[in-house]
Each structure stands twice: as C-alpha cells, then as structure tokens.
Amino acid sequence: SQKIEQNSEALNIQEGKTATLTCNYTNYSPAYLQWYRQDPGRGPVFLLLIRENEKEKRKERLKVTFDTTLKQSLFHITASQPADSATYLCALGAGGKLIFGQGTELSVKP
Amino acid sequence: GAVVSQHPSRVICKSGTSVKIECRSLDFQATTMFWYRQFPKQSLMLMATSNEGSKATYEQGVEKDKFLINHASLTLSTLTVTSAHPEDSSFYICSAQTRRGGNEQFFGPGTRLTVL
Numbered sequence: 001s002q003k004i005e006q007n008s009e010a011l012n013i014q015e016g017k018t019a020t021l022t023c024n025y026t027n028y029s030p031a032y033l034q035w036y037r038q039d040p041g042r043g044p045v046f047l048l049l050i051r052e053n054e055k056e057k058r059k060e061r062l063k064v065t066f067d068t069t070l071k072q073s074l075f076h077i078t079a080s081q082p083a084d085s086a087t088y089l090c091a092l093g094a095g096g097k098l099i100f101g102q103g104t105e106l107s108v109k110p
Numbered sequence: 111g112a113v114v115s116q117h118p119s120r121v122i123c124k125s126g127t128s129v130k131i132e133c134r135s136l137d138f139q140a141t142t143m144f145w146y147r148q149f150p151k152q153s154l155m156l157m158a159t160s161n162e163g164s165k166a167t168y169e170q171g172v173e174k175d176k177f178l179i180n181h182a183s184l185t186l187s188t189l190t191v192t193s194a195h196p197e198d199s200s201f202y203i204c205s206a207q208t209r210r211g212g213n214e215q216f217f218g219p220g221t222r223l224t225v226l
Contacts (some may be wrong), residue, residue: 033214043203043217044154089154093213102153
C-alpha cells in the first residue's frame with residue numbers, strides 16, 4: 001500500500017542547533033516533493049520544492065534533500081530559532097495533486 | 111503576492127443545515143483550486159480538485175452531493191457542506207495554483223467548521 005511517513009514523535013531541539021526532519025514514502029513515484037510549515041489553526045505555508053532529478057535545494061537556513069532510491073527526503077533547518085517552532089509537512093507531487101504526510105511538530109527551545 | 115483568503119474563518123451550525131465556505135485568490139488568477147480537510151493531529155486529505163468553468167473532480171470516498179464545489183471564476187471557488195452532521199466538523203482548507211503553472215500551491219488560512 002502507499003504510505004508517507006514523517007517523524008512521528010515531536011522533535012525538541014535547542015536554539016542554534018540544526019533540526020532534521022525525515023519524510024519516507026513507499027509505492028509512490030513522485031515527480032517532486034514539497035515542504036510546508038503549518039502553525040496551529042492556520043493553513044500550510046510553502047517552503048521548498050525539490051524535483052525528482054534534483055538532489056538538494058537550499059533557501060536561506062533551509063535545506064532539502066531528495067533520494068529517490070531510498071525514497072526519502074530530509075529537511076534541515078540550520079541555526080534554529082524559537083520562531084521556527086511549528087509543524088512541518090512533506091507532500092509528494094503526483095498526477096497534479098499533493099499527497100501530504102502527517103507532519104512533524106518541531107519545538108525549538110531558547 | 112499569491113495570497114489566498116477564506117471566509118468564514120470559523121462557523122458553528124446546527125445539524126442538518128448547509129454551510130458555504132469561500133476561497134479567493136486575491137492577487138492572482140487560479141485555474142485550479144483544491145479543497146482539503148484536516149482532522150486534529152492528522153494530515154491534510156484532498157477532497158476535490160476544482161478547475162474554473164468545469165466540474166470538480168472528487169477523491170475516492172468523498173460524496174459529491176454532500177460537498178458541493180463551484181469554481182465560478184478564476185479567483186473564486188466555493189465549498190458547500192450540505193445537510194451537515196457532527197462528523198463533518200473539521201478544518202477545511204483551500205489552495206490555489208497560479209495560471210502560469212508550476213507545482214506550488216498557495217493555501218488559504220482555513221475554516222474551522224463545528225456542527226452541533
């Protein structure tokens with residue numbers, strides 16, 4: 001069956017450290033993968049998109065990797081700040097639609 | 111740029127009534143809009159894809175007669191929950207893609223529906 005799995009446990013890290021979030025999938029062949037941030041009671045906000053032929057993408061303190069052999073994407077936030085605390089969602093792009101993971105809650109402590 | 115609004119942000123209604131939720135792209139034209147629902151601590155589940163001027167495409171298991179979608183213009187899509195029941199209580203979120211294409215979706219702030 002098709003699955004998208006993100007770190008099920010909430011991630012707690014200290015300010016200034018690098019947060020690494022994982023997204024694994026099975027039985028999909030996504031053309032691209034996206035990462036979104038969602039705050040409580042709000043809609044998701046787009047962060048980064050990475051295509052199947054790209055290994056890595058960066059934007060300011062954010063970095064995404066995409067390994068289609070391992071069927072995994074890693075999302076890194078360097079020099080994390082308390083304001084980065086939120087739920088982060090990965091979404092696979094297939095057939096013009098997005099299929100979302102359940103999200104990982106990140107908490108950055110000062 | 112690429113701002114999507116939803117109205118209302120919260121709605122409480124009685125069981126059996128219908129509720130309409132509006133989704134607008136404020137500063138761009140959206141040929142495609144998507145409707146999702148999200149239960150607490152769960153993933154966004156796609157309900158339907160809506161293209162301007164044509165009928166919506168519903169995902170498996172979503173009742174099209176219960177969740178009526180209208181995409182009347184390039185900036186407006188509406189979702190009407192008909193004969194709402196308590197199990198329809200959820201967070202409904204729309205998103206839009208720009209006309210120029212690309213795979214990025216811009217999300218609205220969501221509508222919290224509570225059916226008593």
